[in-house]
Amino acid sequence: MFFFAPALPLEEVFDPTGAGDTFAGGFIGHLAKTKDISYENMKTAIIIGSAMASFCVEKFGPQRMKEITKDDIDARLEEFVQLVNFDIDLV
Numbered sequence: 001m002f003f004f005a006p007a008l009p010l011e012e013v014f015d016p017t018g019a020g021d022t023f024a025g026g027f028i029g030h031l032a033k034t035k036d037i038s039y040e041n042m043k044t045a046i047i048i049g050s051a052m053a054s055f056c057v058e059k060f061g062p063q064r065m066k067e068i069t070k071d072d073i074d075a076r077l078e079e080f081v082q083l084v085n086f087d088i089d090l091v
Contacts, residue, residue: 001039003039003042003043003046005043005046005047005050005080005084006083006084007050007054008050008051008054008076008079008080008083009083010054010057010058012058013057013058014057014058014059014060015057015059015060015061016057017061018056018061018062019053019056019057020053022049022052022053022055022056022065023049023050023052023053024049025049025052026045026048026049026050026051026052026053027045027046027048027049028045029048030044030045030048030049031045047077047080048077050080051073051076051077051079051080052073054076055068055072055073055076
């Protein structure tokens with residue numbers, strides 16, 4: 001099985017240092033929290049990891065990660081949903 005997820009487009013990337021570690025933390029953190037390693041839940045974990053990494057690159061070092069709230073994370077996850085959700089009419 002394959003699952004493709006885009007990176008969230010950002011206007012500016014200040015510092016990519018730590019983005020991979022932050023992705024891993026979001027990914028593994030979600031799996032640990034849910035105790036569910038199903039394919040469907042791993043897809044969710046990928047998006048959560050990507051959302052967390054997108055915060056990481058917005059400022060230098062851990063500065064941005066110290067500032068985010070649960071509401072920020074929820075809004076960022078909604079941005080991901082909107083990025084890959086298509087509402088089109090096929091004729």
